[in-house]
Amino acid sequence: MASVEDSALVRDRLDVTLALAAALFGVTAVAQLAADHARAVWIPSAVALVTATVFASACVLIRRRRGLFLLRHTTLWSAAVAALVGVNPFAYMMATGITYPAIGALLTIVAIAALFPAWRVASSIIVVVNVCWIATALAIPPEPGLGTLLLQMGKADALAAMIIITWERTRSRVAGANTLIRQLAVVDDLTGLPNRRGLLERGAELVDQARQADLRIGVGFIDIDGLKQVNDQAGHAAGDDMIRRAAQCLATSATTYGLFVARLAGDEFVVVGSGDAARLWPDPLSALRTALARQGISASIGGSVGDGRATGSFDRLLSEADLAMMADKRSRRSSSAPDRDGGQSSPS
Numbered sequence: 202m203a204s205v206e207d208s209a210l211v212r213d214r215l216d217v218t219l220a221l222a223a224a225l226f227g228v229t230a231v232a233q234l235a236a237d238h239a240r241a242v243w244i245p246s247a248v249a250l251v252t253a254t255v256f257a258s259a260c261v262l263i264r265r266r267r268g269l270f271l272l273r274h275t276t277l278w279s280a281a282v283a284a285l286v287g288v289n290p291f292a293y294m295m296a297t298g299i300t301y302p303a304i305g306a307l308l309t310i311v312a313i314a315a316l317f318p319a320w321r322v323a324s325s326i327i328v329v330v331n332v333c334w335i336a337t338a339l340a341i342p343p344e345p346g347l348g349t350l351l352l353q354m355g356k357a358d359a360l361a362a363m364i365i366i367t368w369e370r371t372r373s374r375v376a377g378a379n380t381l382i383r384q385l386a387v388v389d390d391l392t393g394l395p396n397r398r399g400l401l402e403r404g405a406e407l408v409d410q411a412r413q414a415d416l417r418i419g420v421g422f423i424d425i426d427g428l429k430q431v432n433d434q435a436g437h438a439a440g441d442d443m444i445r446r447a448a449q450c451l452a453t454s455a456t457t458y459g460l461f462v463a464r465l466a467g468d469e470f471v472v473v474g475s476g477d478a479a480r481l482w483p484d485p486l487s488a489l490r491t492a493l494a495r496q497g498i499s500a501s502i503g504g505s506v507g508d509g510r511a512t513g514s515f516d517r518l519l520s521e522a523d524l525a526m527m528a529d530k531r532s533r534r535s536s537s538a539p540d541r542d543g544g545q546s547s548p549s
């Protein structure tokens with residue numbers, strides 16, 4: 202089965218191949234019926250015309266983006282179409298009793314390898330074509346001799362194998378490139394944590410899962426204190442190191458509660474938990490604050506909780522957690538402000 206990731210590559214390959222194949226079989230059907238005077242030639246001509254019609258229909262569906270079922274069920278439809286392709290040379294030989302079109306079996310083997318993206322299916326069908334070809338040659342002895350046809354069949358199989366290997370390598374490389382692009386799109390390169398895009402995608406998934414299972418979901422917003430001062434006084438490299446240490450600390454500590462951690466932007470991080478972790482809220486946030494403090498990093502932290510099926514959108518929970526973080530920041534600033542005697546009040 203072709204994966205969704207491969208569907209664009211498969212579509213680009215199939216629409217052109219199917220169009221060319223439809224034209225080839227259509228011309229063959231007409232020319233054969235008009236110019237070939239062998240007995241019962243209308244039988245293989247009709248088979249060729251049916252094959253051309255099937256190819257053309259599949260091509261139209263794919264071009265109009267209505268053939269997604271073809272891409273999702275590669276094994277089923279490719280087996281059916283390959284059977285049509287493979288039957289053409291054998292239909293001619295069996296109907297007319299003439300063996301020279303056995304060369305068509307060679308083309309059939311190569312066409313199957315080039316056309317169908319499911320290599321296991323293509324290989325299996327090619328084996329079947331080989332068996333049918335040998336059986337036909339035994340029933341209707343070929344003029345060049347069986348040994349000659351077997352040699353040519355080996356060449357066709359070798360070419361088909363090369364085509365299949367090339368196709369699989371191409372698809373593997375495209376899949377690898379897609380995976381890398383996906384990773385670059387959702388991973389923060391400084392910390393290795395999911396970035397804003399990754400957070401919003403995963404957060405929406407977690408909210409949907411929590412809503413369906415009637416579980417609580419908690420969102421924590423963490424703003425690291427003092428990053429600007431570190432950048433101004435020690436340079437941005439020191440600031441980046443501070444962000445990396447905070448990210449590592451959060452990622453390590455969050456595993457205790459099974460929290461999802463992401464870097465939203467700059468010195469802002471977000472944690473998300475559901476089920477048991479959310480029921481314990483705000484204990485996980487307190488644990489994260491303590492873990493950061495052990496690393497010499499202070500942070501303003503706020504949280505929000507959604508309750509079961511009444512949970513709002515992830516954006517709403519994130520906004521509520523952001524507001525709670527700002528309230529925590531104001532409270533901490535107020536508690537550390539100088540008192541009237543010029544001293545410092547104790548932080549709460």
